[in-house]
Amino acid sequence: MKWTFLLIMICSSSSLYAQEMTELSIIKQQVKSKRISSYDRSGDNHDNLQHIKHGEKRVIFDVKGTGIIQHIWITMGPEPAILSRNDIIIRMYWDGQAYPSVESPIGPFFGQGWNESYLFTSAPLAATPTDGMGLVSYFAMPFEKGGRIEIENQSGREINTLYFYVDYVEMKQLPLHAGRFHAWYNKQLTGPVDSVENEHWMFGPGKPNKTGKDNYLIADIKGKGHFVGVNYYVHSPTPYWYGEGDDMIFVDDNVLNGTGTEDYFNTSWGAPQAPYATPYFGYARVNNDIGFLGRTHLYRFNIADPIYFDSLFRFTIEHGSMNVLTLDLASVAYWYQDKASPVPAIPDAAARKPQPMIGPSEIHRWRNEWRKSKGNNPTLWGN
Known part of the structure; x- marks a missing residue:
């Protein structure tokens, strides 16, 4: 299956490259x-x-x-x-x-x-x-x-x-x-819908999410056009994996349901250990911390596979499976429409401020509070 996917990607890229080369050979008029x-403008070098x-x-x-x-x-x-x-x-x-x-x-x-x-x-x-x-x-x-x-x-x-x-x-x-190019930035500090960060059913059964009501919003578009990609920035305060959050894309009267963040961004079995890049998808930044604690930047551009819409396009994604994780999320969505349309106002400077990093010292302080709550028994290990 891995090699089949690779072959599809190579064939798709080669086909687009051939189209671009053919277009490049055409002598334009006017x-x-x-x-x-x-x-x-003075001719000096203060450019x-x-x-x-x-x-x-x-x-x-x-x-x-x-x-x-x-x-x-x-x-x-x-x-x-x-x-x-x-x-x-x-x-x-x-x-x-x-x-x-x-x-x-x-x-x-x-x-x-x-x-x-x-x-x-x-x-x-x-x-x-x-x-x-x-x-x-x-x-x-x-x-x-x-x-x-x-x-x-x-x-x-x-x-x-x-x-x-x-x-x-x-x-x-x-x-x-010819469509008009659009792009919109969003940012949100998400939280678990019931206050419990219940990823992977760690604290009991999950609460199914069929509507996408509390999903993070990447794009919300009215009109006709096609979606061509997203830069997605994830800051996780927990070492637990955030990538089980499903993508739910509402297109006109249809819903494109996905199977997880990692899957939409063409990865698998968690985040990579090092950055990697392809023309259309990749991880430009990975966390270098404990588990999935820290910042990751994922991207996917729908150049070979635009998502077409006639009247409505709403791209949402869960923050953890069934929206159970606190995450500092930001994104920039890119699309074309048949006419120049306004985009929503973006978050202001205060709302855009990144959350502080969490590292071993913070985790050690939390451990200390847990030990205090247990009477500081010298045999406490933490499991």
Whole structure:
């Protein structure tokens, strides 16, 4: 079965590659390559925007007419330990609309969770050397009546330097049925629905979840389009495995029921011990702690297998089997719609703040409290 799956993946990737190569060979008519970048207009080498204060917004791309953004590259200073990428917001507006169709912290959008900095490689998005500070997108982003990209600084300190490229093509008209690119960030500190973290029926029978009522929300979309992927950031305060949480995807009048977090993200039997990357799925960050304690970043892009919807798409996932675990969850969902539509407001800076790490010292303190509750008997072991 393992080799069958690998063969399917290779054949699927090869087929898409062949289509891309065929498309690449076609000489386009009435198409002009264009670029907006932060280059120094004086001809000197100060190729960046500078001194973006807390609370300030800067427009880095504002083009009228018809075109498709093909590539974005952004980097900024100072480094993430000083300037939180979790608190720099990127928004994108299409066709002259006053509302954004893309709204997300810039780090999570490009595959960097919790204001951490690490390498991330996928087909549409990447965070490149050094240490994941080069933020890259190859998502196609069409617009018919103009496109605008805005950066807002909510970090509490100044952005010293912001470098960027936005490469796009200008054309007379878009390809037939070209959709508009959308992305939305969400974050939630989940809790067990009945206050008991009853994973793997450790404390008795579970309470079946058939409706998805208390699931974590990855996307909630009204309209017509197709879903193309998600970056999913999980911080677990327990060493117990969170991956039994099932995906439940509501598509029009149908439900796509999955068998677990690990299964939706094309993994198996728990989280890997080291990061790995494929073009469409992988673990960009794994915890290096006890069991599944700590932070993991999973991604899956539905490039070969978009999920199509005509009127409704709601992507939910359980936090632990039957929603029994406390988890600090965040995600960025990506999709196309037949027209530019607004996305919900994203959590504010206070709500986006990552939960603190839990490690051996905290566990030892909890053990000490347990021993005290048992009279500090010297023979107490802990089982």
